[in-house]
Amino acid sequence: MKRTALLLMTALLMLTACQESKRERFEREAREFTQKNCPRVEWEDLIILDSVACPNDGSNALTYYYSIHGDSTSMAEMVNKYDDLYNALLGAVRNSVDLRHVKAEGLDIVYSYYDSKTGEEITSFTFKPEDYN
Numbered sequence: 807m808k809r810t811a812l813l814l815m816t817a818l819l820m821l822t823a824c825q826e827s828k829r830e831r832f833e834r835e836a837r838e839f840t841q842k843n844c845p846r847v848e849w850e851d852l853i854i855l856d857s858v859a860c861p862n863d864g865s866n867a868l869t870y871y872y873s874i875h876g877d878s879t880s881m882a883e884m885v886n887k888y889d890d891l892y893n894a895l896l897g898a899v900r901n902s903v904d905l906r907h908v909k910a911e912g913l914d915i916v917y918s919y920y921d922s923k924t925g926e927e928i929t930s931f932t933f934k935p936e937d938y939n
Contacts, residue, residue, distance in 0.1 A: 914934050916930060
């Protein structure tokens with residue numbers, strides 16, 4: 807009887823010791839998503855999702871990194887339509903079932919867009935819990 811109880815306690819301790827925190831899970835899932843799905847064309851060969859990151863380093867953000875593959879005119883048009891893009895992304899974040907756990911944890915959700923030729927950031931959108939709840 808004592809031996810069975812000891813084995814049960816040991817097994818229980820091993821199981822709880824192996825569990826990862828939510829932040830560790832978000833970091834792992836972002837890394838796995840990137841490995842399996844990126845790069846991924848998001849819009850007409852112009853916008854490419856390069857990676858997703860959710861570092862477990864105290865930063866409170868899940869970040870989507872995009873590159874813009876186009877000429878300066880298409881990039882200027884994107885920046886000029888900032889409000890339209892902001893509202894479309896905010897609506898997508900608010901309605902996303904895939905992000906429910908991230909939103910429940912209160913993480914910022916960031917969309918960063920970079921020029922594929924220069925690597926310079928074109929624009930970035932950050933949605934905080936007060937934006938999407």
